[in-house]
Amino acid sequence: MFYTDGKLQYPVRVEKADPLFARALQQAIGGVEGEIRVAMQYFFQACGARGNNKFxxxxxxxxxxxxxxxEMLATAVALNLEGAPLSEKEEVAKDPVSSMVLGGLNMKNILSxxxxxxxxxxxxxxxxMSHIYASGNIAADMTANIAAESTGRTLAVRLYNMTSDPGMKDMLSFLIARDTMHQNQWMAALEELGGAKGAFPIPNSFPQEKEKGDFSYAFLGFQIDDSVDAIAGRWSEGPSMDGKGSFTAAPMQPLGEKPNLGQAKPNSGAQTEQM
Known part of the structure; x- marks a missing residue:
């Protein structure tokens, strides 16, 4: 069940309307880094969360x-469009298509x-919704959420630097702060699930003795000269992050055979030479 009292979570004000910035704000609503993405991601993760109900x-x-x-961002978009200076609206009225396209406005915001x-x-x-990640594995979901909030905060910072409007900067500084909290929130949840050594590898319920252990912590190089030195780093030597192995590095050699699919089946649409 959801409730609303009709009030915004944080004040939204626009001192000088900017229709082009309204278009930029749409990325924070419906972009892959945006709020629809995280709202639906967390919602479906919640709906499928099993185990301790606190998650x-x-x-x-x-x-x-x-x-x-x-809701805040949608209000900001409307205010930036609705409050556009009269001179801009007159230009649009003269030649709606060319002025909107040249001005960088999103036609859908006006026409639809x-x-x-x-x-x-x-x-x-x-x-x-193709960027909604809800796996049913709480540790995997928390890890995906850290990435979601990281890209969302990156976008919010870019938007902050795009505008000189004090009201928009104030709103975005609030959203950036919430992204900071949410990044830390998901990391805290991962820590409660055992951190790197307890939660990883995900899923931790799969017995690692069933893995091909020689490859569990091996960084594989695919350079034509078989060298891995140029791409060596923390990921190629020393203890693994989950504390359950040690990183190694080696050039990868082909372990399989060259594929041979055999002859094509009759009536499969293949050429005679393939059968």
Missing amino acids: RDMLMNTATEELGHI AGLSAMPVDSDGVPFD
């Missing part, structure tokens, strides 16, 4: 928060949404 509750609360962020935000990215491409 489900945490995920559902954060998903709900992200819905509030969508009446100067409002939409569930699309900055190019007007609808968010299609």
Whole structure:
């Protein structure tokens, strides 16, 4: 069950409307780094979370928060479009197509949404849910969430640096702060699940003796001269991050045979020479 009181989570104000910045803000709504992505990701992770219910509750609360962020950004988009200077609106009225395209505006915001935000990215491409990661493995999901918040914070910082509007900077500084918290939140959850040594490799329920152990901690090089020195690093020597092995490095040699699929089947549409 969800509740709303109609108020924004944080104040949204625009001192000087900027329709082009409205388009940029759409990336934070419907882009792959945006708020729809994380809201739906945390929601579906929560719906499928098994085990200790505190992880489900945490995920559902954060998903709900992200819905509030969508509301804030959608309001910011509308204010940046609705409050455009009269001179800009007059230019659009003279030649709507050319002025919008040359000005970098998103036509969908005007034609399909009446100067409002939409569930699309900055190019007007609808968010299609293909970047929602909810695996049913709580440690894998927490790891995916760290990446989601990291790319989201990167986008918010870029947006912050794109605008000189004090109101927009204030709103974005709040969203950046929440991204900071959420990165730390997911890392804290991973720590509670055992950290690198307890949670990894994911899933930790699979017995490692069933792996091909020679390859579990080997960094494989594919340079034509069989050298791995040029790409050596922490990942190629010393104890593994999960504490269950030691990194090694070696050039990879082919272990399989050259594929031979045999003859094509009759009536398969192949050439006679293939049969």
